[in-house]
Amino acid sequence: MTAGDAQRVRVIDSHTGGEPTRVVFGGGPDLGGGPLAERLDRFRIQHDAFRSAVVNEPRGSDVMVGALLCEPADPASAAGVIFFNNVGYLGMCGHGTIGLVATLSFLKRIEPGAHRIETPVGTVSAVLHSNGEVTVNNIASYRLATNVEVDVPHYGKVFGDVAWGGNWFFLVREQTLELSLQNIESLTNFTWAIRQALRQQKITGTGNQEIDHVELYGPSDLPSVNSKNFVLCPGKAYDRSPCGTGTSAKLACLYADGKIREGEIWKQESIVGSVFEASISVRDGKVYPSIKGSAFVNSEAELVLDPRDPFCMGIRA
Numbered sequence: 001m002t003a004g005d006a007q008r009v010r011v012i013d014s015h016t017g018g019e020p021t022r023v024v025f026g027g028g029p030d031l032g033g034g035p036l037a038e039r040l041d042r043f044r045i046q047h048d049a050f051r052s053a054v055v056n057e058p059r060g061s062d063v064m065v066g067a068l069l070c071e072p073a074d075p076a077s078a079a080g081v082i083f084f085n086n087v088g089y090l091g092m093c094g095h096g097t098i099g100l101v102a103t104l105s106f107l108k109r110i111e112p113g114a115h116r117i118e119t120p121v122g123t124v125s126a127v128l129h130s131n132g133e134v135t136v137n138n139i140a141s142y143r144l145a146t147n148v149e150v151d152v153p154h155y156g157k158v159f160g161d162v163a164w165g166g167n168w169f170f171l172v173r174e175q176t177l178e179l180s181l182q183n184i185e186s187l188t189n190f191t192w193a194i195r196q197a198l199r200q201q202k203i204t205g206t207g208n209q210e211i212d213h214v215e216l217y218g219p220s221d222l223p224s225v226n227s228k229n230f231v232l233c234p235g236k237a238y239d240r241s242p243c244g245t246g247t248s249a250k251l252a253c254l255y256a257d258g259k260i261r262e263g264e265i266w267k268q269e270s271i272v273g274s275v276f277e278a279s280i281s282v283r284d285g286k287v288y289p290s291i292k293g294s295a296f297v298n299s300e301a302e303l304v305l306d307p308r309d310p311f312c313m314g315i316r317a
């Protein structure tokens with residue numbers, strides 16, 4: 001066996017407001033056809049080692065989000081995609097969709113305009129603007145429960161909203177930690193403790209789905225920006241972007257509280273200072289968030305999966 005026998009995987013890396021997306025556009029597993037939710041099941045059951053190989057160390061890192069580009073089930077769609085991270089899979093990913101659209105544009109596969117993208121939790125549309133910005137029109141988002149009490153060891157009672165924005169979020173209502181990059185360790189410890197407590201106290205999303213993202217928010221110091229957040233992702237990394245699905249969940253809560261109207265702009269800052277511009281439209285009583293941001297391609301590469309390498313499929317916890 002030589003390095004020439006290795007599997008070669010073509011990827012493009014981008015970042016959206018600081019949060020990386022690695023789009024796999026060649027050499028990935030064949031998941032067959034059909035709805036993306038079924039293909040995600042096949043990915044999880046038959047090819048989970050591939051997920052780890054692409055995003056975990058030594059090729060990736062805890063913060064890397066992967067995006068497997070798939071043929072869409074409906075030829076009218078521009079693409080299908082399955083997002084994944086260091087510990088598993090994401091239903092949808094806002095920053096990742098912006099990264100995917102920027103990547104498809106980089107590959108000259110799409111032009112400015114509106115494009116349908118199929119994900120395991122539904123089809124979203126994304127508009128590539130002529131200046132390179134991308135607006136993602138997300139799936140319907142909603143608040144499942146409000147002012148939920150969770151008893152967090154060493155911290156006490158914490159209250160928050162449980163909301164869906166393409167992933168499940170616990171949005172902490174009030175907290176006193178400073179939202180700054182200097183405070184990442186404390187923010188991570190606090191949100192991780194909340195995540196564990198939610199699991200232990202069996203506080204879940206619809207259908208007992210795990211709430212695997214925790215969001216803190218507070219005021220922003222940037223002019224005309226409504227809010228700053230810190231979002232803990234499932235594998236304990238924090239989102240460098242303002243989190244598209246997290247901002248969607250936040251908008252659903254604001255709408256439920258009567259604090260945002262259709263078409264009103266909400267600017268959401270991330271913990272690293274990047275900003276998404278968001279708004280909602282309401283159709284048939286459902287809230288549909290739109291998230292605008294930019295992604296920049298920073299690498300085009302071929303991953304080499306050499307079976308002689310003991311860490312070929314990534315370092316897994």
Ligand code: PYC
Nearest residue numbers: 093094095243244245
């Ligand atoms: O932008 O939706 C998002 C996201 C989810 C996890 C990381 N980013």
